[in-house]
Amino acid sequence: MNMSQKQDTDTLHPDTLAVRAAVARSQYGENSEALYLTSGYVQPSAEAAARRFNGDEEGFTYGRYGNPTVASFEQRLAAMEGSEAAISTSSGMAAILMMCLALLKSGDHIVCSQSMFGSTIKLIGTDLARFGVESTFVAQTDLAAWKAALRGNTRLLFAETPTNPLTEVCDIAALAEMAHQAGALLAVDNCFATPVLQRPMALGADIVMHSGTKYLDGQGRVMAGALCASRELVNEKFMPVLKTGGMTLAPFNAWVVLKGLETLDIRMRAQAERALGLARWLEAHPDVQRVFYPGLASHPQHQLAMAQQSGIGGAVLSFEVRATSPEQARARAFHVLDAMQMISLSTNLGDTKTLAAHPASTSHGRLTEAQRQSAGIGQGLIRVAVGLEHLDDIQNDLSRGLSSLDTLK
Numbered sequence: 001m002n003m004s005q006k007q008d009t010d011t012l013h014p015d016t017l018a019v020r021a022a023v024a025r026s027q028y029g030e031n032s033e034a035l036y037l038t039s040g041y042v043q044p045s046a047e048a049a050a051r052r053f054n055g056d057e058e059g060f061t062y063g064r065y066g067n068p069t070v071a072s073f074e075q076r077l078a079a080m081e082g083s084e085a086a087i088s089t090s091s092g093m094a095a096i097l098m099m100c101l102a103l104l105k106s107g108d109h110i111v112c113s114q115s116m117f118g119s120t121i122k123l124i125g126t127d128l129a130r131f132g133v134e135s136t137f138v139a140q141t142d143l144a145a146w147k148a149a150l151r152g153n154t155r156l157l158f159a160e161t162p163t164n165p166l167t168e169v170c171d172i173a174a175l176a177e178m179a180h181q182a183g184a185l186l187a188v189d190n191c192f193a194t195p196v197l198q199r200p201m202a203l204g205a206d207i208v209m210h211s212g213t214k215y216l217d218g219q220g221r222v223m224a225g226a227l228c229a230s231r232e233l234v235n236e237k238f239m240p241v242l243k244t245g246g247m248t249l250a251p252f253n254a255w256v257v258l259k260g261l262e263t264l265d266i267r268m269r270a271q272a273e274r275a276l277g278l279a280r281w282l283e284a285h286p287d288v289q290r291v292f293y294p295g296l297a298s299h300p301q302h303q304l305a306m307a308q309q310s311g312i313g314g315a316v317l318s319f320e321v322r323a324t325s326p327e328q329a330r331a332r333a334f335h336v337l338d339a340m341q342m343i344s345l346s347t348n349l350g351d352t353k354t355l356a357a358h359p360a361s362t363s364h365g366r367l368t369e370a371q372r373q374s375a376g377i378g379q380g381l382i383r384v385a386v387g388l389e390h391l392d393d394i395q396n397d398l399s400r401g402l403s404s405l406d407t408l409k
């Protein structure tokens, strides 16, 4: 830590650690953390090099294994999540790949929610299946279904909460207990809530996975990923996969995300405040059928979400445009999206700019209509990842289409 020489970091608050946790300053005394662009490191002596390569001494040896800027990002994120350690990767998906390669082998079994991020479902259900890893996908909010899916060879439970785009919330503490009773680990994808709203380690999770691409950077600039876990898991399970797999986070991207963490708390709170305002406005709108947002009392897991997420619903919501048929719903949703003049039509999320998208034809476009129905992704559904613009401007931009639906056939 940057200040570890002077102060015991255990007593510091997460907001402080978000700004201060980092590797020690260089001899130049820079106040903002340095960006170290180097692929290799000069060793102080042949003996030291031998010790470092053998893992007997701390010290950087090669860029694929580690970098001071990358280490600062890892220390800061671990401090914010309340984990012993963290290891970063080139993207969120690379973090999931690292986790699976490190913890699973042919014949092992993993249980996941069926509402997880689309690429996660494909990686685990299709790509890892080719290597003999078995998987079961269950209903996100149905604890009995998670339990029924457990087998003797289950090694990992992997949950994401809230989910995209319907913001379904699952009970992290209950899943952690269930995993541990079964001799398995619980990993939580904490992309949507971030450590500002939700700290899964404190609820019993063993691993917290992040896409740094989303709120951690928060300004839509770089790709990054990370796993937070015990020092033992990081050093003995994940680090060896990083060394051979090479899914290393680039120092520049690490530096961007490191600086993003400094404003994560205020960004998340401000964006979530706007999201709650937008959700309430949409819920009262005559042309909106339904709003999905954990901060609304109408959300099926509202109580659980409020208890688990520090009383904050997050910055992503979805809503269904009122319609009488799937065809009309799709036409109406497209009309609302095409009428926007400010909000970005984009499937990304976690940006200061508000983004909106039509899940049924994009992120969930490859599903059959039956699969989409069972996933609850209707043709009238629009997802909004709320940014930092003034709430009035966000509402006005969605109003353009919503108030002119009558002009459609």
Ligand SMILES: *Cc1c(COP(=O)(O)O)cnc(C)c1O
Residues within 6 Å of the ligand: 091, 092, 093, 094, 117, 120, 160, 164, 189, 191, 192, 210, 211, 212, 213, 214, 223, 224, 225
């Ligand atoms: C984006 C995302 C990922 C994947 O992260 P990348 O950085 O795009 O690889 C995983 N989980 C969730 C919930 C995401 O939103």
